[in-house]
Amino acid sequence: MGALIRNRRAQQRMRIDDAADLLGVSKDVLSRLENGRAVSLEKLFKVLDGFGLNLLVVPKREVPVARKALHEHMAVQAVPPASPEGV
Numbered sequence: 001m002g003a004l005i006r007n008r009r010a011q012q013r014m015r016i017d018d019a020a021d022l023l024g025v026s027k028d029v030l031s032r033l034e035n036g037r038a039v040s041l042e043k044l045f046k047v048l049d050g051f052g053l054n055l056l057v058v059p060k061r062e063v064p065v066a067r068k069a070l071h072e073h074m075a076v077q078a079v080p081p082a083s084p085e086g087v
Helices: 002-011 016-023 027-034 041-050 060-078
Strands: none
Touching (some): 002 027, 027 041
């Protein structure tokens, strides 16, 4: 999860201190999260929300179905729309 959050911050070209200020958490909290160290759930959800991310929890037995649905959804999102005829 830390790598995902770090990548999201990097995509937005934000320094860690600027991102922390914007998210309303300390630089230490954001650094700990990005490095896979413990933070409170409240801080985790604050950072996820601020970066437009969400955490999905499903029963273990449903993980394969959830993964498949997510991969299918992402594949559909990656397909560029068809161009109008005659353009």
